[in-house]
Amino acid sequence: MERECKNLAEVGRRQFLKGSVAVAGAATATVSTQTAAAPRAPGVEYPVVRLANLADLVVDQPLRIRYPDRRSPGALIKLGVPAEGGVGPDGDVVAFSTMCPHQGIPLNYVAADKTLNCFSHYSRFDCEKAGFQIWGHATQNLTQFRLRVDDAGEIFAEGMDDLIFGRLSNVLDV
Amino acid sequence: MAYKREIDRLPIPPADAKVTSAVCHYCIVGCGYKVYSWDINRQGGTDPATNAFGADLAVQQRVETPNWFAPAMYNVVKQDGRDVHLVLKPDHDCVVNAGLGSIRGARQGELSYSEVTGTQAQRLKDPLVWRYSGLHPTSWDDALDLVAEVTRRVVEDQGEDGLLVSAFDHGGAGGGYENTWATGKLYFESMKVRNIRIHNRPAYNSEVHGSRDMGVGELNNCYEDAQLADTIVCIGANPLEAQTNYFLNHWIPNLRGSTLEKKQAELPDEPHDRARIIFVDPRWTVSINASVIEAGRDRVLHLPIKSGTDLALFNALTTVIADQGWVDHAFIAAHTAGYDEMLQANRTTPEQAATITGLSPEQIRTAAAWIAEPKAGGKRRRTMIVYEKGLIWGNDNYRTNQALVNIALATGNIGRAGGGCVRMGGHQEGYVRPSDAHIGRPAPYVDQLIIQGKGGVHHIWACDHFKTTLNATEFRNAYKRRTDLVKYAVESVPYADRARLIDAIMGAIRQGGLFSVNVDIVPTKIGAHSHVVLPAATSGEMNLTSMNGERRMRLTERYMDPPGRALPDCLIVARLAQKLEESWRRAGKPEIADRFKGYDWQTEEDAFMDGFHRHANGGEHVTYERLRAAGTNGFQEPAVGVEDGRIVGTKRLYSDGRFGTADGRARFAASPWRGLEAAGKEQERDRFPYLINNGRANHVWQSIYLDQASDFVMDRWPYPFLEINPADMAELGVKAGDIVEIFNDNGATQAMVYPTPTARRKETFMLFAYPTGVQGNVVSAGVNELIIPNYKQTWGNIRKLADAPEATRHLTFKSKDYRVA
Numbered sequence: 001m002e003r004e005c006k007n008l009a010e011v012g013r014r015q016f017l018k019g020s021v022a023v024a025g026a027a028t029a030t031v032s033t034q035t036a037a038a039p040r041a042p043g044v045e046y047p048v049v050r051l052a053n054l055a056d057l058v059v060d061q062p063l064r065i066r067y068p069d070r071r072s073p074g075a076l077i078k079l080g081v082p083a084e085g086g087v088g089p090d091g092d093v094v095a096f097s098t099m100c101p102h103q104g105i106p107l108n109y110v111a112a113d114k115t116l117n118c119f120s121h122y123s124r125f126d127c128e129k130a131g132f133q134i135w136g137h138a139t140q141n142l143t144q145f146r147l148r149v150d151d152a153g154e155i156f157a158e159g160m161d162d163l164i165f166g167r168l169s170n171v172l173d174v
Numbered sequence: 175m176a177y178k179r180e181i182d183r184l185p186i187p188p189a190d191a192k193v194t195s196a197v198c199h200y201c202i203v204g205c206g207y208k209v210y211s212w213d214i215n216r217q218g219g220t221d222p223a224t225n226a227f228g229a230d231l232a233v234q235q236r237v238e239t240p241n242w243f244a245p246a247m248y249n250v251v252k253q254d255g256r257d258v259h260l261v262l263k264p265d266h267d268c269v270v271n272a273g274l275g276s277i278r279g280a281r282q283g284e285l286s287y288s289e290v291t292g293t294q295a296q297r298l299k300d301p302l303v304w305r306y307s308g309l310h311p312t313s314w315d316d317a318l319d320l321v322a323e324v325t326r327r328v329v330e331d332q333g334e335d336g337l338l339v340s341a342f343d344h345g346g347a348g349g350g351y352e353n354t355w356a357t358g359k360l361y362f363e364s365m366k367v368r369n370i371r372i373h374n375r376p377a378y379n380s381e382v383h384g385s386r387d388m389g390v391g392e393l394n395n396c397y398e399d400a401q402l403a404d405t406i407v408c409i410g411a412n413p414l415e416a417q418t419n420y421f422l423n424h425w426i427p428n429l430r431g432s433t434l435e436k437k438q439a440e441l442p443d444e445p446h447d448r449a450r451i452i453f454v455d456p457r458w459t460v461s462i463n464a465s466v467i468e469a470g471r472d473r474v475l476h477l478p479i480k481s482g483t484d485l486a487l488f489n490a491l492t493t494v495i496a497d498q499g500w501v502d503h504a505f506i507a508a509h510t511a512g513y514d515e516m517l518q519a520n521r522t523t524p525e526q527a528a529t530i531t532g533l534s535p536e537q538i539r540t541a542a543a544w545i546a547e548p549k550a551g552g553k554r555r556r557t558m559i560v561y562e563k564g565l566i567w568g569n570d571n572y573r574t575n576q577a578l579v580n581i582a583l584a585t586g587n588i589g590r591a592g593g594g595c596v597r598m599g600g601h602q603e604g605y606v607r608p609s610d611a612h613i614g615r616p617a618p619y620v621d622q623l624i625i626q627g628k629g630g631v632h633h634i635w636a637c638d639h640f641k642t643t644l645n646a647t648e649f650r651n652a653y654k655r656r657t658d659l660v661k662y663a664v665e666s667v668p669y670a671d672r673a674r675l676i677d678a679i680m681g682a683i684r685q686g687g688l689f690s691v692n693v694d695i696v697p698t699k700i701g702a703h704s705h706v707v708l709p710a711a712t713s714g715e716m717n718l719t720s721m722n723g724e725r726r727m728r729l730t731e732r733y734m735d736p737p738g739r740a741l742p743d744c745l746i747v748a749r750l751a752q753k754l755e756e757s758w759r760r761a762g763k764p765e766i767a768d769r770f771k772g773y774d775w776q777t778e779e780d781a782f783m784d785g786f787h788r789h790a791n792g793g794e795h796v797t798y799e800r801l802r803a804a805g806t807n808g809f810q811e812p813a814v815g816v817e818d819g820r821i822v823g824t825k826r827l828y829s830d831g832r833f834g835t836a837d838g839r840a841r842f843a844a845s846p847w848r849g850l851e852a853a854g855k856e857q858e859r860d861r862f863p864y865l866i867n868n869g870r871a872n873h874v875w876q877s878i879y880l881d882q883a884s885d886f887v888m889d890r891w892p893y894p895f896l897e898i899n900p901a902d903m904a905e906l907g908v909k910a911g912d913i914v915e916i917f918n919d920n921g922a923t924q925a926m927v928y929p930t931p932t933a934r935r936k937e938t939f940m941l942f943a944y945p946t947g948v949q950g951n952v953v954s955a956g957v958n959e960l961i962i963p964n965y966k967q968t969w970g971n972i973r974k975l976a977d978a979p980e981a982t983r984h985l986t987f988k989s990k991d992y993r994v995a
């Protein structure tokens with residue numbers, strides 16, 4: 001993780017920390033023992049991971065999450081408006097990988113227009129539109145995590161819709 | 175929903191994967207890529223010993239890792255007839271891009287032809303001929319025989335002026351030294367064709383005659399100069415979108431201040447600071463936004479001039495710099511001529527220029543100071559000046575270009591570290607051809623010849639004028655009408671009765687018909703009206719050499735088979751030349767037939783040796799073998815020698831102060847302001863309320879020829895965007911994603927509304943060359959005195975056509991500008 005730390009320091013140098021997804025809530029991702037909802041062939045089998053409870057979420061304050069394992073950072077965001085792929089009673093809870101699919105730079109959440117932004121190369125992704133790359137260098141839109149909410153308001157990640165940066169298999173072969 | 179590939183794993187390249195060098199075949203920057211290929215039945219492992227990266231792939235890789243590739247960099251292609259995995263990945267060891275890939279180039283893998291994954295199924299695979307109301311496959315022999323026979327008969331009837339040619343003149347895909355040489359040899363050596371035009375303009379001319387006539391070649395510096403400059407001046411260019419990795423890897427570090435050590439080391443005798451930057455552009459761009467983010471507002475000067483008034487600004491800058499005594503007198507005296515005359519002719523006060531450009535006199539004075547005011551200790555400021563289509567395809571191209579070079583010469587900034595006065599470039603370059611002097615100046619306006627019914631046969635090499643020419647509506651209608659005449663004639667006789675077929679075609683041509691031959695890699699809009707379509711190979715399917723915007727020449731080694739029976743353009747030329755020779759001989763004209771000798775090339779390397787090696791400046795030092803050894807860093811043209819098997823190049827042009835004139839002195843040029851110069855432009859501006867400015871977006875390459883089959887791109891831009899101020903939208907009663915009609919006296923087209931608060935009122939910006947809405951439809955036929963088109967100064971009306979269609983409803987319409995929280 002040395003590189004990530006170095007990179008966060010770089011973020012600080014440019015005074016972007018304030019807006020980064022490092023608005024750490026109490027969200028420590030825990031790997032569930034449940035198996036994936038729907039096995040996908042010939043792809044990988046995703047773990048089901050509890051991310052947080054709906055009660056933990058405040059509009060526009062992203063929780064830092066890890067999915068499908070602790071090396072893969074993401075953001076869980078209550079947008080306050082219904083969004084593509086959104087879950088919860090308001091259909092407004094979404095989660096994305098926060099490693100930019102261009103070069104893995106950590107993305108910052110900008111509440112003013114509900115976007116995730118790369119401070120290094122200026123790519124931007126729309127959290128209301130399934131991670132649509134508004135403008136940027138990535139050759140894919142931002143990977144969105146598939147979420148499920150149970151009756152108790154527990155939010156689980158169960159899969160994702162594209163390859164995340166820095167690994168040739170979304171679920172690492174460890 | 176935004177397009178997703180639903181890919182969650184990719185094959186791992188094994189340790190013994192084949193690795194070769196490639197250069198991105200798209201933009202001028204020419205980023206280096208590494209190509210990995212390996213047998214379809216094999217895979218590497220996560221253990222470092224078992225994969226090509228020598229990395230532990232069982233763990234998450236760090237940011238900017240070289241040990242990862244995106245799904246868009248991967249494909250399955252054929253290599254010598256066998257399926258192989260292919261990865262095309264930005265090269266971290268290339269000095270141009272240092273591992274950066276852009277949204278265009280980093281999709282080359284996915285945009286390769288694959289029978290397995292189905293990508294680029296649109297590619298042309300067989301020679302096609304028009305018969306029975308359609309384009310149908312035939313043999314190379316049959317197709318080329320028909321082309322040669324009709325071409326020869328037309329030339330017999332009308333002389334070589336009856337042969338109209340449209341051809342690429344650049345590097346990268348659809349170009350390269352091999353292919354420009356071959357086409358040049360055919361049309362300029364075996365024949366002396368005058369009625370020839372280039373892919374993006376209606377005549378055979380330089381876009382930068384102005385600079386060249388002053389003895390200043392337009393690619394005279396190196397990318398490192400952007401790291402060393404005190405001030406960068408960027409005119410009519412949007413480098414973050416159109417020359418992405420040049421901007422990210424060379425400009426941004428200087429704006430951030432991270433090249434200070436390098437400046438200190440290379441230029442120790444003067445004070446250094448991070449760069450300042452001036453943008454001359456009527457609109458706000460993502461490049462300006464990024465510069466403000468990195469350098470701060472106080473180091474970025476945006477000069478939002480009225481469209482087409484650059485020339486007045488440049489003359490005022492020259493005047494201020496001269497009056498302040500900031501010119502480089504020693505340089506002017508030693509290396510130039512005509513300074514005093516130029517200054518007298520061009521003298522323009524900031525107040526006069528302010529009236530014309532809409533800027534304030536203070537902005538102009540500030541710009542002059544940023545360009546030329548000496549640094550502490552009286553050291554000369556190093557200023558790099560760049561320009562691209564805003565100037566090249568703008569008002570009074572020739573004089574405006576010269577007015578800009580005047581500034582660079584007056585301040586001694588050409589041939590000097592941190593300087594240069596260069597075009598940014600669109601394509602890479604790859605020009606080596608026999609002399610074109612027989613064409614003359616101005617060159618024939620080929621589009622007008624076609625519209626006027628002149629000529630009988632049209633050879634098209636990788637051009638799609640229906641998307642990329644001016645006055646496109648009239649051009650398209652004339653083209654359809656004339657080629658239809660030939661189609662009716664073809665259908666009036668049995669196809670296989672060659673003698674009757676040729677007679678029928680010639681009869682139609684004499685009635686004003688046009689026989690159209692189209693060489694391309696994919697079906698095009700203009701090619702749909704052709705009678706013969708010939709399938710070409712592209713970069714990677716053949717060995718191909720080009721140079722980038724700092725004249726860095728590299729070889730892209732062939733890494734896959736072309737689709738079907740497609741051939742490299744140079745070998746198509748060779749076969750066509752041989753067919754022409756046979757045809758002239760059959761016609762009893764051996765003296766003409768003999769002119770088509772010298773095409774016995776078996777490979778593209780043969781064409782390279784015949785062309786670049788024998789004819790380019792310094793070409794004798796350059797071979798495929800040496801280029802292969804030089805990898806993605808290549809060398810900078812011109813080559814001046816070979817040391818230890820390595821080609822020695824030239825970092826900057828004119829560093830010895832000798833320019834490209836007979837006496838070696840650069841010429842200043844008188845270039846006074848004369849308003850909107852192209853015929854009809856002033857009236858168009860006065861008659862129509864909206865500026866229809868136009869240009870590129872980073873998602874798409876050139877005329878979208880490959881991207882039109884990319885789900886990723888067509889999902890983002892199903893229609894060309896029209897950036898427009900929200901207050902204008904309210905006035906027009908349109909919403910984001912609505913389809914609007916843009917119309918004026920030249921024609922009409924359509925675009926998709928993209929709300930853009932930074933757009934000035936009544937100044938829109940439309941994506942250029944898009945198949946679902948051709949901006950060229952509304953561009954007038956007006957050109958400058960050397961037949962350079964004027965796309966940028968276009969005015970029109972706008973009205974709503976339709977509410978946002980389904981294809982635009984899932985799109986995002988948020989600002990393209992990066993934001994800090």
Ligand code: SF4
Pocket residue numbers: 198199200201202203204205271274275276277278279280417418419420
């Ligand atoms: S910046 Fe240009 S050359 Fe580099 S990857 Fe992108 S399109 Fe290719």
